[in-house]
Amino acid sequence: MSRKREEKEYQKSFPYRFSRWLKGEEDPFIGRLEMKPQVPRESPERHFDPSDYEDIKRRSRDHAHNKRWQGYGKLYQVSSVFICTALIALLVYAVSYLPPVGETGNPANNEVPERYITKGLEETGAVNIVTGMILNYRAFDTFGESTVLFVATGCVMLILMTGKSRGKRGTAEEGTGNGMAERTSITDTGDSMSEKISAEASGKRGILAEGSRSRRTEAGIQISVGTVGIETGNRVSMGIETGNRISKEIETGEPKTEETVGTDPILQVIAKLVCPAVFLFGIYVILNGHISPGGGFSGGAIIGAGLILYTNAYGFEKTERFFTKKTYTGISVSALSFYCLAKSYSFFTGANHMENMIPNGTPGAIISSGLILPLNICVGLVVSCTIYAFYALFRKGGL
Amino acid sequence: MGNNLASNFAEIAAVVLFGIGFTDLFLHKNLIKKIIGLNIMDTAVYLFLAVKGYISGLKAPIIENGVQSTEAYINPIPSGLVLTGIVVSVSVSALMLALTVALYERYHTLDLDMISFYERSKDRS
Numbered sequence: 001m002s003r004k005r006e007e008k009e010y011q012k013s014f015p016y017r018f019s020r021w022l023k024g025e026e027d028p029f030i031g032r033l034e035m036k037p038q039v040p041r042e043s044p045e046r047h048f049d050p051s052d053y054e055d056i057k058r059r060s061r062d063h064a065h066n067k068r069w070q071g072y073g074k075l076y077q078v079s080s081v082f083i084c085t086a087l088i089a090l091l092v093y094a095v096s097y098l099p100p101v102g103e104t105g106n107p108a109n110n111e112v113p114e115r116y117i118t119k120g121l122e123e124t125g126a127v128n129i130v131t132g133m134i135l136n137y138r139a140f141d142t143f144g145e146s147t148v149l150f151v152a153t154g155c156v157m158l159i160l161m162t163g164k165s166r167g168k169r170g171t172a173e174e175g176t177g178n179g180m181a182e183r184t185s186i187t188d189t190g191d192s193m194s195e196k197i198s199a200e201a202s203g204k205r206g207i208l209a210e211g212s213r214s215r216r217t218e219a220g221i222q223i224s225v226g227t228v229g230i231e232t233g234n235r236v237s238m239g240i241e242t243g244n245r246i247s248k249e250i251e252t253g254e255p256k257t258e259e260t261v262g263t264d265p266i267l268q269v270i271a272k273l274v275c276p277a278v279f280l281f282g283i284y285v286i287l288n289g290h291i292s293p294g295g296g297f298s299g300g301a302i303i304g305a306g307l308i309l310y311t312n313a314y315g316f317e318k319t320e321r322f323f324t325k326k327t328y329t330g331i332s333v334s335a336l337s338f339y340c341l342a343k344s345y346s347f348f349t350g351a352n353h354m355e356n357m358i359p360n361g362t363p364g365a366i367i368s369s370g371l372i373l374p375l376n377i378c379v380g381l382v383v384s385c386t387i388y389a390f391y392a393l394f395r396k397g398g399l
Numbered sequence: 400m401g402n403n404l405a406s407n408f409a410e411i412a413a414v415v416l417f418g419i420g421f422t423d424l425f426l427h428k429n430l431i432k433k434i435i436g437l438n439i440m441d442t443a444v445y446l447f448l449a450v451k452g453y454i455s456g457l458k459a460p461i462i463e464n465g466v467q468s469t470e471a472y473i474n475p476i477p478s479g480l481v482l483t484g485i486v487v488s489v490s491v492s493a494l495m496l497a498l499t500v501a502l503y504e505r506y507h508t509l510d511l512d513m514i515s516f517y518e519r520s521k522d523r524s
Contacts, residue, residue: 080425088418095410096401102455104469109454113474117460118467129460129472134479141479145486152490159497293461297482363462383486390493394500 125360125369126290134295135372135379139343146339146379149386150332153393160393264313271313278306286380290369296376300383307388316396325399328385335378342371409450416443430499430509434492441488445481452477 010016020026029035099106116133126132134142286299311319361368392399404411416439423436452474460475499509506514 077426081422084418084422084425087421088415091414091417092404092411093400095407095414096404098401098403098407098410100403100406101409101450102406102453104454106454108451108477109469109474113476114469116475117469117472121462121467127462129462129475130478130482133475134482138479141483145483148487148490152494155494156497159494159501293459297486394496 121363122360124372125363126372127363128290128292128295131290131295131372131376132369135290135375136370139375142375142379143336143339143343146336146382149382150336153328153332153386153389156390156393157399161398263315267313271309275306275310275313278309279303282306282380282384286376287366287373289376289380290372291364291366296379297383299376300380301387303380303384304387304391307384308391311388311391311395316392319392323388323399328389328399331381331385335381339375339378342375409453410447413443413447413450416440416446428510428512430502430511431496433511434495434499437495438488438492441484445484448477448481448484 005013017026017028021028116129116137120129120132121127124132124136126136282299282303284299285294285302286296289295289299307319307323358370360370363369367373389399420436420439420441420443423439424433427433427436454473457471457473460472460478462472502514503509506517508514
């Protein structure tokens with residue numbers, strides 16, 4: 001008898017829904033959750049563009065141009081300098097009563113660092129006491145730090161990628177990716193873009209989340225992205241508008257196009273020489289975190305810098321062969337989960353169990369000091385991915 | 400004034416740096432410059448913490464030749480705290496820069512006065 005379940009029965013089951021969610025075919029919230037259609041962000045009645053600056057300057061607290069505020073500006077500056085000087089004076093006064101720097105008997109040098117220094121090597125197996133401290137005695141603190149980095153990347157992605165994937169950056173990438181040679185066919189690009197937008201909107205089952213945001217370019221061309229075009233069904237005109245904007249941007253060269261990245265032969269030769277050394281050095285610093293200065297954070301920063309150098313030399317296309325959003329998510333999430341699992345044993349041993357289950361080994365050897373080496377590797381992976389992710393997010397608005 | 404003004408010159412430097420960053424927050428209208436000021440304040444805090452852990456004449460806390468006594472190494476705890484601070488400050492800076500990018504997309508200016516005035520004039524009309 002086959003153990004295969006009936007198709008109908010399987011479709012009701014959790015694994016089926018989970019696999020569909022994993023493949024991105026189904027959003028578990030749509031249809032199951034009562035959702036109000038998001039009120040489209042009301043477009044400003046009066047558009048704000050550089051030509052309005054003068055008017056605003058006259059009416060606002062622009063001290064140079066507004067006579068009413070001229071005295072206020074002086075007063076503000078003087079009083080803020082006064083407040084800050086008073087703050088500095090107060091703090092200097094407090095510092096003068098602090099114990100003198102560099103003495104052994106200072107209150108900061110109490111029994112806690114004494115314990116770390118005298119017993120640290122036996123208890124953690126790490127020659128570098130700071131690493132032993134942050135990855136064994138205070139490992140949860142470091143876990144929190146890595147999570148902060150991950151969450152910060154998530155927030156930056158949320159800010160920079162959502163609004164733009166349908167708005168400015170997305171179309172700009174589409175347009176500039178095709179290059180200047182295809183400027184004649186830009187109307188087509190805009191058209192396909194608008195189709196894509198409408199497809200997305202219909203995919204959201206009428207929940208028009210994004211987009212009646214209007215803005216003006218410097219040339220004053222009115223652009224409406226999103227719902228306005230879709231609701232009226234006026235795709236073609238919108239496409240032309242988008243196309244106009246793209247060609248405008250190409251002409252002014254305002255956003256950096258992909259073509260300018262990765263064409264400098266000097267940078268490429270240097271990067272070819274330097275990049276392997278940088279990566280090797282970063283790996284060295286991470287792996288020797290417990291026996292020499294360094295560790296996951298500094299080594300991860302070095303590897304991230306190497307990735308940025310590589311990207312600058314060869315362009316995002318080459319980097320995307322091995323580092324995409326998927327890679328970022330996979331590496332970060334698995335490193336953080338491993339860290340979490342590796343350290344959560346102490347919950348089951350009464351949260352007071354600081355000994356490693358893994359023997360500490362000989363102090364000074366690479367494979368020693370229990371869990372510190374794998375935890376260092378995890379931290380290094382998270383940090384290097386985060387640094388490169390920040391760079392890519394700010395440079396091109398997406399991973 | 401206390402007696403340790405001369406010996407605590409490094410802490411005074413940290414405090415003055417903190418004040419400079421704070422003044423920067425007051426006097427600049429540009430959002431990027433405000434973020435730079437916040438980063439100066441972060442750096443001042445690292446300096447203060449590093450000075451707190453320093454013991455004159457002693458070495459960094461990496462055990463050499465098996466010597467394990469408090470007479471030989473500086474206090475390792477502030478070093479760990481500075482590490483935490485750096486990570487948090489990097490994350491906060493990135494987040495603030497991303498928000499600045501978003502603001503610029505909407506208002507086409509980094510001037511905080513302009514943005515607030517625009518919002519107020521919109522409410523009034």
